[in-house]
Amino acid sequence: MGVWKFSETKLMEDYNFNPILERFYTYGISGLVRENIQNSLDHRLDKRKPVEVVIELGKLNGNDIPGFDEIKNRIKALMGTNQYSKETIDNMKAHLNDRSYDFISFEDKNTKGLSGSNFGYSVSGKYSYSAYAYSKGIHFEDSDKVNEKLRGGSHGIGKIASNAASILYTMFFANCDEYSNETLGGTIQLIDHQLDGKTYRSTGYYTDEISDKYIPYKNEEYHRVFHKSTRGLKIIVPFLRESFVNKDMIIQSICDSFMLAIINEDLVVHFNDITINALTFEDILDENNIFPETDNGKTDVFTKLYFRTYQNLHSDNFIISDKHQDYRFKLYFTYDESILTGRTGIYRSIGMKIEDKKIVSNVNKPYNALLIPYSVEEDVFLKSLENESHTKLDFSHFKDKENQENAKRFINNIDREISKVIESEMNKHNPPEGKLDTSDIIYDIENTFKRDIEKRFVELHIGAGNTKKTILKTSDTEEEGESTKRKKRKGKNKPNKLVKIKKDFGNEPKEYYQIPGSLIKRYSVTDKENLFINVDLNDIYEDKKTGNLLVTIVDGMGIEYPNEYNLENTYEYIADENTRTKLRFNKNCIYLINFEKGNIHLSMKVKNHSNKFSKLRFYLEV
């Protein structure tokens, strides 16, 4: 019998991977971080001290991962029946012989750990170990009811988030309970498969089996990464997906999701050599690679704003109701014209943010807010509204119509109540000033209209002598709207200077002078072509006597191609008329043109006319 236990079954039933895996995969590394830290906060031991979570990101060799040989054999036995499961399996198989594997682990301290590990699998529901280790889709209810209510998880699928982060859908958990029982368990989520003539179910458990009963392995002689010697739980995700290996993103999502827990000293996170606690939090927010300054001030990470807003309590008796009753919240609020994206952070009592809520028709208003439940009662209600990934308040997961309607009402009321605050703050900052006198505007419009009409018509004379008639005709060209006016103005100031511009002619981007079309003259007679560039080169190049000219082609949509035009195919020779010498040239560059006369005059002999309709642009090397 192997170290991984799969139940036998008569029929292959599950041909698909558990769909929740795919869904959690899309939540990325931040989904994984949220899920695991939240579980740790839920199992806090001493309420006077913060929960500590130690996150480690590193590499493991295949043979350090418990039962890896068996995992390989199982995966080799998987048969995909549809495109999606085939792709997943192919990807798994492609990673069976990697030189090393990324892993991430989450170890918690000042937490309870799972209880009853020494009893192994049990149906009584008395011990959290059995529920966690041997079943999916349920969570163990804490016998302490208040605590149970405050817990973050309500969908019981936290564990599978860890499987989803692993290329081979594998996760381990090392547990140490209050009696210092150290055990190691794990799960792997595959599909039903056949191996050595037997058919197995999709889920495998890393566990010992003694007289038909699952009992966890003692945590001895495993690689350091799998050890857990203080009370609590340690989750290890081996074969971590490459896209999840992102340190900055991990720190960002810790800070963003658990800001309140951290600054209220309910949580401390150690990540590799960084400690995130109430003291270091602000400094970490200022780190540019983790919370980058965006050019236009728009961002989808609002942690810094929430941190600022948390200083401004707007009301600790902010009421939002559903169909039946009122719920009390604390609202923190900032109004600041420099904020470009308005969001309301909705938090749970455990200090975890659920959502950057967009308030209907206020998403671009200059505000920021935090909404936090006042007591357990509100928190329980909020928790019931979370979607399964704890990233949004939602009503669609309610099966009961009445509950669904009620949830919807409540969510709509959040929008409404916060809109009112935003509106009143905006009015405070931008007081409406009396009535507006509009008579001027109307006069102005009338006048412009008249002028526009006059301009749009031209007089036309038809016939001669007595039959001569004058009629009005609208001119064909579009008349002077604001935009054409602007164009004209631009036209007047047509650039007749060289502009420095970065271009890539195949090697790497460099600066070149772009020569505006207005300075260029080209004409051709039979197979001779002349090119004048009328610019004072002595102005630009102080003591450079020669330089290279590059040519690009522009297509019908105005897109420019730096390496498309081929001078060699087009011209037999190119000569510098100022010095009367032939010049060397290749595909898109004419070399060593003499600058001493101040302008450029080239003559070419054309050997192939197929390029004569091309539109060209010219550049000088800086």
Add this chain to the structure above:
Amino acid sequence: MKVRLLKEEYLKSDNLFDDFCNNLIEGDIDHFSEDEYILPELRPFPFYLAYKDADQLEKSFMEAFKIIKEDYIKIDREITMSQQFWHSLLLVNFRDYVIEEHPAVTTNKNRFKNIVIKSFDWENYIYKCLLAVEYAVDNLPEVEHDLFYSAVINNLDLYNYLIKYTVTRNDKFIINVLKIVERNNLSTLMKSQIKDRPDLGKDERYGRRVIFEFNKDYPVVLSPMMDIDDMESLLLNHLSKYKS
């Protein structure tokens, strides 16, 4: 048949996939905008045509052309050229058909995005088919339609390239190019990769380069007005720059 348009912001929302899978879109009035169209009965048609098998490809395209011509081409272009319309139609009115034809869209979010809410541009099969039918109906006698359709299917790479860019997305130009390609038996050559010109880039094909040559000639707008025979010699001349 009533087609209610889903709100634009809802079509972009993260919930869309989950709601679609759990059949929660149609029942919720909040997801819909004020706009609705009352249209003659519309039949669903193959709308995602990434088939490798040539027979399957041809069969499905032809079916799509046929149904678009019978049911959709009469509808105001403002409606049929709108992404919101097609996405609403697929997500709500044709939900059962979509799931039956492409079961993966309920298990894989990426497949869902790629198949059901694919953006409505030259890469979208509905868009491709709709334009082809328009071109045929507006320009060709009934008897020539099928010939044009098979030319489109035969030269998909070229057709895609032609409808991708605004300058070449012109009915007469496209019809002429495809006619020339077919009557000179150039279909296979045009879609094959240019192997002996590493200077051009990785995935260059004869057909695309020839169209690019048209695109480089100023003034570009003249090409559609050219007589097909003049255009033929120009096209062959462009081709000769790449293939002796």
